[in-house]
Amino acid sequence: MDALQQLWHLSNLLWPPLAWAALHAAACKLLWRRALTALSWLRLAAWCSLAAEAVSLAGLAWTGHDGAMATYGAMALALAATTWLVAFAPWSARTG
Numbered sequence: 001m002d003a004l005q006q007l008w009h010l011s012n013l014l015w016p017p018l019a020w021a022a023l024h025a026a027a028c029k030l031l032w033r034r035a036l037t038a039l040s041w042l043r044l045a046a047w048c049s050l051a052a053e054a055v056s057l058a059g060l061a062w063t064g065h066d067g068a069m070a071t072y073g074a075m076a077l078a079l080a081a082t083t084w085l086v087a088f089a090p091w092s093a094r095t096g
Contacts, residue, residue: 013066017052017075021045024079028087039087051082 001009025045029036036044055078059071 013056013060014053017056018049020075021049021052021079024048024083028083032087036087044083044086047086048079048082051078054078 022045025041025048028044029039029041052075055075056066056071059068059074060066063071
């Protein structure tokens, strides 16, 4: 495998979690507009992308290949848990 193929493989490993985190943060900001007023989209997307990337790498280590459906399911759970921790937990910094 040459360097360009390795770059594409790395890109295909890292971009889906980033895209899902960005879409998830946008949907959360749209659905819970009043509750998430104090929380910026960038902060929510950053925390969600960190969690999604960690799950993606853990899924790669666990299954031996990327793109497994179990990994995507775990990524959805990680996005939901991260959103709760950052935005809706009793100790979160939101005001309202």
